[in-house]
Amino acid sequence: MTFLNTFFLTDLYSGSPVEKVDIARRLYAVFFDQLPQIPQLSSTLITLQHHAMNLNVHMQSMGLGQLCSRCAAGPGGGCCSAYMADNCDVIQILLNLLMDVRVTFDTKSTVSCGFLGPSGCLFHIKPIFCLNYNCTHILRGAASQDLSVLYRFANTVLSGQTDAEAMLLSALPDLIKNGLISEDGLKSGT
Numbered sequence: 001m002t003f004l005n006t007f008f009l010t011d012l013y014s015g016s017p018v019e020k021v022d023i024a025r026r027l028y029a030v031f032f033d034q035l036p037q038i039p040q041l042s043s044t045l046i047t048l049q050h051h052a053m054n055l056n057v058h059m060q061s062m063g064l065g066q067l068c069s070r071c072a073a074g075p076g077g078g079c080c081s082a083y084m085a086d087n088c089d090v091i092q093i094l095l096n097l098l099m100d101v102r103v104t105f106d107t108k109s110t111v112s113c114g115f116l117g118p119s120g121c122l123f124h125i126k127p128i129f130c131l132n133y134n135c136t137h138i139l140r141g142a143a144s145q146d147l148s149v150l151y152r153f154a155n156t157v158l159s160g161q162t163d164a165e166a167m168l169l170s171a172l173p174d175l176i177k178n179g180l181i182s183e184d185g186l187k188s189g190t
């Protein structure tokens with residue numbers, strides 16, 4: 001991890017959303033090829049995607065899609081504001097790319113988060129702040145049983161997300177050592 005601390009961690013967890021998306025795309029090109037060589041990563045991603053889907057289905061069943069659409073269209077808008085996009089990070093974006101999510105960032109979106117599409121957040125795997133966020137509209141309006149299922153599903157996603165992130169980070173030193181990834185290459189795209 002010392003090697004990663006020195007050379008890479010700043011690039012993975014800071015910078016603008018556009019820079020993070022660019023670096024994640026370059027890492028994706030390497031990780032996609034290396035996927036079969038990284039033990040259990042594919043199965044971890046499949047399980048994580050399944051848990052994220054369960055969470056999404058439950059959120060829809062609670063009517064959060066309509067609630068958030070109404071809220072976002074109202075005065076002051078919803079919680080997915082432009083500055084919230086900074087909560088993304090390279091590894092979280094990479095997880096989505098590895099799940100075939102078409103990640104785009106709308107740089108013209110100065111009010112809403114640039115990752116917010118017409119059907120809501122485009123990520124299957126959201127930034128952890130977003131995953132854990134439940135506003136007062138949700139907390140006051142939802143049945144306690146629905147909320148406890150929501151927390152349980154979100155915790156399951158969080159746990160799987162943390163595991164998958166750790167796998168990707170622990171694979172990086174070998175990829176760096178083997179010359180497949182360099183910091184200059186990540187930043188310049190060469």
Ligand code: SF4
Binds near residue numbers: 080
């Ligand atoms: S989570 Fe809450 S604040 Fe955010 S858009 Fe939905 S209802 Fe609005």
Ligand code: SF4
Binds near residue numbers: 088114120126130
């Ligand atoms: S949930 Fe998605 S769209 Fe909303 S702020 Fe987070 S990343 Fe942006």
